[in-house]
Amino acid sequence: MIFKLALFNANDCIKIMLKKRITIKDLARELGYAPSTISRALNNHPGISKKTKEEVQKAVKKLGYTQNSIASxxxxxxxxxxxxxxxxxxxxxxSLVISGIEEMAYMRKYNVTIFQSQDSLDREKEIAKILQTKMVDGIIVCLALETNNYDHFNQLKDNKVPVVFYDRVPENYEASKIVINDYQSAYKATEHLISSGCKRIAHISGNPEVSIYKERLKGYKAALVKHNIPLDEKLIEYTKDLNYDEGVYSAKKFLNLEHKPDGIFCANDYTAVSTIQVFKKANYSIPGDISVVGFSNYPISRIIEPTLTTINDRAFEMGQAAANLLIRQIEEKSEIISSETVVLETELIIRDSSKSFNSHK
Amino acid sequence: MIFKLALFNANDCIKIMLKKRITIKDLARELGYAPSTISRALNNHPGISKKTKEEVQKAVKKLGYTQNSIASxxxxxxxxxxxxxxxxxxxxxxSLVISGIEEMAYMRKYNVTIFQSQDSLDREKEIAKILQTKMVDGIIVCLALETNNYDHFNQLKDNKVPVVFYDRVPENYEASKIVINDYQSAYKATEHLISSGCKRIAHISGNPEVSIYKERLKGYKAALVKHNIPLDEKLIEYTKDLNYDEGVYSAKKFLNLEHKPDGIFCANDYTAVSTIQVFKKANYSIPGDISVVGFSNYPISRIIEPTLTTINDRAFEMGQAAANLLIRQIEEKSEIISSETVVLETELIIRDSSKSFNSHK
DNA sequence: TTTTATTATGCAAACGTTTGCATAGTTTAA
DNA sequence: TTAAACTATGCAAACGTTTGCATAATAAAA
Structure with a gap:
């Protein structure tokens, strides 16, 4: 033990005994180099000889140096x-989006700090304030449900912190955005119902103040109009946040209509699942009597019976795209942060809750 | 415009024009105080007069100062x-655990940086290396499936970075841990099946090398033994990671047994759901012919038909508890980091996939 | 041999904030 | 009136790393 300790100089001994962190200066003293040389050696700077770099690495191991990345x-x-x-x-x-972000960020050597707005505008503002203190190089945001103005992101803009929005993105606000084409996707979903033989198609909508739900609603309507199916407001139910219970409520209202729908396009999978269950319980056959299409391709859509036809909203890819775009903007460092909108292609996944194109008579 | 600019001194003007960040020094120059005074004013130090603090706040607004938290x-x-x-x-x-962590951390003014090990030991090691560079004050870990040795956490220990493990925690390794009592929970679940009248109870297990699944298996066995039900290895199926398809596979094996089970305890909800579906498809009534109990209380357990009896594993609370314990350890700063294990109470949520205590004859 | 490149290293400042100690000014107590 | 206490502020160092510039040492070219 004494022999081992003798290999260290007095100063290092003290550091180790007090469990102080070893710094570059300690390595410098140990090896008789200047701190700058150590720094360059650690960063594999070309001007440092191979021999020195190896010496430094050895000392790193010996003293147990780890970089202080705050300082760096x-x-x-x-x-x-x-x-x-x-x-x-x-x-x-x-959580899928975050997963995609982390995956991409990790590859590019970035790390990822998360905050939950809990759908509260106030909290979103608070977080924006925290984040503008140079804590992060860029920000990815999905707006809180409550958010209807975007001033709190201006400070970030002013400090040249790039921001990329995804999914719920600000309207009439210059910013980078990653979205799917909600209009197009809803159109596609509705058209699928039409072409599989449905004549009376209902829609369970989210809050139409929120742009994505507004777009889905528009897409639904456009498909009907395109195929000369009259719009009927009784066939549209508006919900607050598209949860399971709201789906039950909406489906029951459809069930009680004198002239019932034969197809329902739901703005998410939760409501689609509850719709399926309500109609099954009422002894309707799906897709025999009524077809159901959801939106998002949640795991449950593959498990519910019948399995649910839905739109793959590419959550993971959305995260990847957001991180990718953000990092590019961070590293561009041009004077003006460019605004870019990426629209991801969705796909309609046809499962058993709707008749397939071929099977309709 | 000129008048407005005249309110700033020359140096500030340059800063603003170049969009350089405003620092404490700029505020100091603007107001004629020393930087240290500004710093104290901003941090609401008692030694600074109210008047000065207000002046400083005004200048902050005027120049648009935001703290550089890296420097701080x-x-x-x-x-x-x-x-x-x-x-x-x-x-x-x-994602629920993370949510709980973030919630608690936010209250305590901490922020949360996430990494995915992707269940890979190598990646877990890499991340541990990144994290020990003083990037974070403490770490919360759920081990990768692959992880069978814990040396990579020693460096963290040496650098006095507290670590709290949750759910999948290291065995025979001194560390703080947040867990549920898997043994007890499985025991409870199995006993519920027994007391609702099941005589032949099967189990779908996870990888029994992983401690939580080992414990669940033990709990299952113990309950049988306690109630004098013979163990039968044919009634235990081992899976790799308890996914839906493995559940289907396992359930089908049970279905093909000559002497079929009348109750199945599954180590998670995915396999429980697939078990329900397999038996339903084979025209078994649930819980009439066979009862099923899951583990984790996933959202799907309330939606599947019949709804699934399961164990609430308190994911959110686990996150809160982990963050709470970790922050306490961070702030204690005592010489030795204490190791503490918190065991959270689970609860059995009885739904329709098993007969209730009262209804069994 | 002298000049010019080349290579390897050192010096010292800088990044923005915080903080222990010092000090000037003011009030209170003796 | 002087000492003591308190208030408000300033000075300067410190945190650990990086980096532009300078320099010493060596090798190559003239």
Whole structure:
């Protein structure tokens, strides 16, 4: 033990005994180099000889040096870090997006700090304030349900922190956005119902103040109009946040109509699932009597009986795309942050809750 | 315009024009105070007069100052940040835990940085290396499936970075842990099947090398033994990671047994759901012919028909508890980091996939 | 041999904030 | 009136790393 300790100089001994962190200076003292040389050696700078680099690596192991990345980030004035503001992490869609973001960020050596707005505008503002303190190099946001104005993101813009929005994105606000084409997707879903023989198609909508639900509603209507099917407001149910119970409620209303629908396009899978269950319980056959199409391709859509025809909303890819775009903007460092909108292609996944194109008579 | 600009001094003008960040020094110059005074004013230090604090706040607004928290963290040698290593964010259980962590952390002014190990030991090691560079003040980990040795956490220990494990925790390794009592929970679940009249109870297990699944298996066996029901290895199916398809496979094997089970305890809800579906498809009535109990209380357990009796594994609370314990350890700063294990109480949620205590004859 | 490149290293400042100690000014107590 | 206490502020160092510039040492070219 004494022999082992003798290999260290007095100062290092003290550091080790006090469990102080070993710094570059300690390595410098140990090896008789200047701190700058150590720094360059650690960063594999070309001007440092191979021999020295090896010496340094050996000393790193010996003294147990780990970089103080706060100091490094401070000096380099970059965090290699991106922030996410998400309504709720527990919602499957968002957790998939976050997963995609993390995956892409990790590859590019960035790390990812998450915040939940809990769908509250106030909290979103608070978080925006926290994030503009140079804590992150860029931010990815899905707006809170409550959010109807975007001033709190201006400060970030002013400080040249790039922001990329996804899914619930601000309207009439210059910013980078990653979205799917909700209009087009809803159109596609509705058209699928039409072409599989449905004549009276209902829609369970989210809050139409929120742009994505507004677009889905529009797409639904456009498909009907295109195929000369009259719109009927009784066939549209508006919900607050498209949860399971609201789906039950809406489906029951459809069930009680004198002239019942033979197809329902739901703005998400939760309501689609509850719709299926309500109609099954009322002894309707799906898709025999009524077809149901959802939106999002949640895991449950493959499990519910019948399995649910739905739109794959590409959550994971959305996260990847958001991280990708954000990091590009961070690293561009041009004077003006460019605004770019990426629209991801969705796909209609046809399962058993709707008749397939071929099977309709 | 000129008048407005005249309110700024020359230096500030340059800063603003170049869009350089405003610092404490700029505020100091603007107001004729020392930077230290500004710093104290901003941090609401008692030694600074109210008048000065107000002046400073006014200048902050005027010049648009935001703190450089990298610098601040650097100087204070703390990040107010906790890291999470999680197998996969997209798994609902983990996203709930993360949600709980974020919630607690946010209240305590910490932020949360997430990493996915993708259930890979190598990646877990890599992340541990990244995290020990003083990037975070403490770490919360759920081990990767592959992980069978814990040396990569020793470096963290050496650098006095507290670590709290949850759910999949290391065995025979001194560390803080947040767990549920898997043994007890499985015992409870199995006993419920017994007391609702089942005589032949099967089990779908996860990988029994993983401690939580080993414990669930043990609990299952113990309940049988306690109630004098003979163990039968044919009634136990081992899976790799308890996914839906493995559940289907296992359930079919049970279905093909000459002497079929009348109750199945599944180590998670996915396999329970597939079990229900397999038996339903084979025209078994649930819970009439066979009862099924799951584990985790996933959202799907309330939707599947029949709704699934399961164990509430308290994911959100687990996250809260982990963050709580970790932050306490961070702030204790005692010389030795204490190891503490918190066992959360689970509850059996009885739904329609098993007969209730009262209804069994 | 002298000049010019080339290579390897060191010096010292800088990044923005915080903080222990010092000090000037003011009030209170003796 | 002087000492003591308190208030408000300033000075300067410190945190650990990086980096532009300078320099010493060596090798190559003239």
């Amino acid at each position: 980030n401070f000096r380099k004035n970059t965090m290699l870090s991106i922030g996410i503001i998400v309504p709720r992490i527990g919602i499957h869609f968002h | 963290n650097f100087r204070k040698n703390t990040m107010l940040s906790i890291g999470i290593i999680v197998p996969r964010i997209g798994i609902h259980f983990h």
